[in-house]
Amino acid sequence: MKFVKVIVPLYLPKALDYQYLDGQPKIGEFVKVNVGKAFVHGVIAEIKNTTDYSGKLKSATPTGFYLAEETLKFFDWVNRYNIAFPGESLRACLVANKVPEDKSYKDAIVLKRLDADKVTKQRQKVLDFLMHNKEPHTKAELAKRLEVSSSVIKTMIEKGFIKEKEVKLVDSVSIEQHVDDITLTDQQIHALGSICTSIDSNAFSPILLDGVTGSGKTEVFFKAMDKILQEDRGQILVLVPEISLTPQLLERFETHFGFKPYGYHSNMTGSAKAKTWHKVLSGEAKVVIGARSALFLPFKSLRFIVVDEEHDNSYKQEDNFKYNGRDMAIVRAKLGNFTIVLASATPSLQTWYNAQTQRFKQIIMANRYGNATLPDVCMIDMKSEKPGTDKFISPSLKSKLTENLEKGNQSLIFLNRRGNAPLLICRTCGHRHSCPSCDVYMVVHGNKMVCHHCGFKEPFPETCPDCKKDDSLFAFGVGTRKIFQELQEYYPNARIGLADTDNIKTNNQMAELIKQVENNEIDILVGTQMIAKGLNFKDLTLVGVVDADMGLNNSDLRAGEQTFQLISQVAGRAGRYDKKGTVYLQSYMPEHEIFDHLKTLDRDGYFNLELKSRKFGNMPPFSKLAAILIKSKNQHSAQRAAMALVQNFPHHNESIDVLGPAPATIFKVRDIYRFRILVKSTINLHKELKHWIASTPVTNDVRIDIDIDPQTLY
Ligand SMILES: [Zn+2]
Ligand SMILES: [Zn+2]
Ligand SMILES: [Zn+2]
Structure with missing residues (x-):
């Protein structure tokens, strides 16, 4: 008898032993196994003649499906690198922890013999159909399609006129026309x-x-x-x-x-x-x-x-x-x-x-298709502009917009924040309305308040929860919906569109919007980053970025890089065809170095600048980062575990920096408290990290997440 080590798609620290009863096992074979009461599909990782397991081993049932050696190697590599369980890549591969059912075969009814002299009308109907139709039908499908009872088909099988046979379904993937006459530049x-x-x-x-x-x-x-x-x-x-x-x-x-x-x-x-x-x-x-x-x-x-x-x-x-x-x-x-x-x-x-x-x-x-040229980029210094109370379009941008509308051209106004306003503040006591379960402010959406982290919703409160004053709360700041309303006020006759995930929820809605934009049925489109890509405006000559500073103050490692990317993508929407476009960036810090490079869309210049600062801080790509997030419903448990981890860190030397523990940027999400530790090193640390975390005792109410090469610093 053979024994096999099987990787199962569950959060278990190691592969499990099973018996392999019939035939010769092969590495990479998908097998059906029981883990506890559940059955899952696993993959054979090792074949052995003995087992250390003392109890009675369950058996692994072959499926006849195999994972290619290269794929298996890849899964193993990904798990190790990301300090994941051995079954996590497999879990990502399977469908609900199982090899999905192969639907490319079915038991279809086919003809067996045609020598019957006396057949009923019903039976003749079945025979005629099978003679002329090549498309495979199951018993049930045939009965339904021909409107005969299933017992008719059953008796015909018994009498040997027809039989059930497993047939492979042909996938018609080819399509009729194949037009590809594009000449390459x-x-x-x-x-x-x-x-x-x-x-x-x-x-x-x-x-x-x-x-x-x-x-x-x-x-x-x-x-x-x-x-x-x-x-x-x-x-x-x-x-x-x-x-x-x-x-x-x-x-x-x-x-x-x-x-x-x-x-x-x-x-x-x-x-x-x-x-x-x-x-x-x-x-x-x-x-x-x-x-x-x-x-x-x-x-x-x-x-x-x-x-x-x-x-x-x-x-x-x-x-x-x-x-x-x-x-x-x-x-x-x-x-x-x-x-x-x-x-x-x-x-x-x-x-x-x-x-x-x-x-x-x-x-x-570097060259765009046809006559298209890169747009000009202009800064608008918001410190010297007065948009008016609770207004966000500067007078400069407004006059350019008016001009553009009069010429019959299209405009795009970009703000990467959906909703009405990011914050609800009390005029009387200064209360800021935050989510009961998270350390973030609730966002105003129409007449509702929404938490973007846990999805909690509540009606717009009429009285301040703190000072109990009526009508003292007001929405502070700006979102796409508010900009949309501001523009409607300025240009009541213009056709204004709004594109954010609150407004465009389905592919069909997006397709409709694309059509409107392409058919020139929209004069001004207001939107979030969902409009940064894919939309082809024929007459788009003006792009306004409401808040070009957004993102620059955020703690993400790639905040500056992403601001640059996003703004240049939005800018790239302008002047894709014959008309030259202009991009206006509203900013309260137009002297920020990033804008020197954005003005000329000088990506390489900006990257060199950013690289210098990464080098100075010894951040990626000059080092490797791992973020350890310690989470618990109990704040003290999380804190104790975080301290224990730092104290237990195996070796400190010049190439490794352990930063923290510190409360995460958003300390509480969904009532869970979060501390973070950052490990920065110039060498690969996967083995050490895994051992370090496994060997640090923490209480049961604590969960530790490891994020290798994190994009956010938490
Ligand atoms: Zn929202
Ligand atoms: Zn108040
Ligand atoms: Zn929340």
């Missing part, structure tokens, strides 16, 4: 050539495809994918931020390739996921477009990855299983020795730095 041809050289090297080659908005990056990586497909090299994964996985993108894909790609993202139904999952496992799915979770699909032979919008925050998963999808994709390419393309109009500092230091190849596409 010289710039695109050059970029494509460079990517193809990397592909032909058959080695790990990370590439930064650094192209301004409108330079035609997508067409370039599509053509590179054509090469992979034509040469039948293996499977392709295109990762996109979840929000960009729109019907428009899929349609664009279909137009180029002439077939439908397999999609994969968290909002898909279980059966849609199951379908992609099995096609990926069997290798039939040549191309998958997915959000970060698609990285954990059971690829048979992955040979090319594109990470589109590589700078996007959503590649970082910050729930239970914390990992950076972009970085893990790079590791995946490294393990498989193939080419990965990181595409962006506004690359992250980290990727850009990797290109500057020759770790990545950099392909620059």
Whole structure:
């Protein structure tokens, strides 16, 4: 008898032993196992002739499905790097902890013999249908479709006219027309050539495809994918931020390739996921477009990855299983020795730095398609502007807007904060209205108050909870809805649109908005970062950024970098066609260095400045960070655990800095108190960190989260 060590998709510290009864086990095989009372699917990690387990071992049931060796290696690497449980990558791979049911087969009814002389009308109907129809139908489907009772079909099977047979369903992915007559520009041809050289090297080659908005990056990586497909090299994964996985993108894909790609993202139904999952496992799915979770699909032979919008925050998963999808994709390419393309109009500092230091190849596409030119950027100094009480559009911006409207051009007003106002303050006692469960202020949304951290809602209070005065509370600050109202007041005849997640909730609403914008049915669009990408305004010549300082005061490591990216993305919306655009940035600190570089959209200049300050603080990319978050409903338990961790830190030397413990920036969320410790080092610390945390005793009411390469400092 054989024994197997099985990795199970649960939060357990190690793999579990099982018996393997029939046949020869293989590493990577998916097996059905029981853990306690639950059954899950696990993967065989090791085959052994003995076991140390003293009790009676349960058995593992073979499934006949196998995880490729390379994929198994990748899962192991990701778990170790992120200090996750051994089953967490597998958990991300499976659908609800199981190998999903393969729906590409079904038990269809087929003809068996036709020699019956006397058949009833009902039976004849069934026979006729089966003779002329090739589409497989199950018993139930057939009965329903032909409106015959199920007993008719049952007797026909018994009498041997027809039988049930397992048939494979053919997936019709090809579409009729395949129009791809786009002629590449010289710039695109050059970029494509460079990517193809990397592909032909058959080695790990990370590439930064650094192209301004409108330079035609997508067409370039599509053509590179054509090469992979034509040469039948293996499977392709295109990762996109979840929000960009729109019907428009899929349609664009279909137009180029002439077939439908397999999609994969968290909002898909279980059966849609199951379908992609099995096609990926069997290798039939040549191309998958997915959000970060698609990285954990059971690829048979992955040979090319594109990470589109590589700078996007959503590649970082910050729930239970914390990992950076972009970085893990790079590791995946490294393990498989193939080419990965990181595409962006506004690359992250980290990727850009990797290109500057020759770790990545950099392909620059600096020219926009056609006649489009980059917009001018002007600062508006808010210290010398008087927008009026509770108004946020400066007189300067207002006069430019008026001018633009009169010319019949479109304008975009950007503010990355939805709702009416960020804060409710009492005029009498200064009370600030905060969430009862979190250490944050509630946000005003119409006639409601909402907590953006826990989702708690309550009606707009009429009296101040502190001083009990009536009508003393007022909404302070600004959100998109308030700007929308301010503009309606100034321009009652203009067609003004509002695009934020409160207003645009579905893909259809977004599609409708895109149509309105493209058909020139909107004069002024007010929106959050959801308008920073994807919208093509033909006549957009003015972009106003209401609060260009937003984000600069925030504690995130990448705050400055992201402000730069976001503003340049929004700026990139202007003048995409023939008309020249102008961008106005409202700021209370126009002398801030970031604006010197934003004025000329000088990304490299800004990055060099930012790198200097990172170097000075010994922050990434010059060091590695790990954030340890210590959480408990009991404030003292959390604090004690945090202190114990710091005291128990194994070795202090020059290359390691332990910062904290300190209360997290938002100390309380959903009634849970949070302390944080930052570990900064110039060497890889994964083993030490794991041992350190495991060996520090903490009380049961404390939970410790580890975030490797955190994006926020908590
Ligand atoms: Zn809100
Ligand atoms: Zn009050
Ligand atoms: Zn809350």
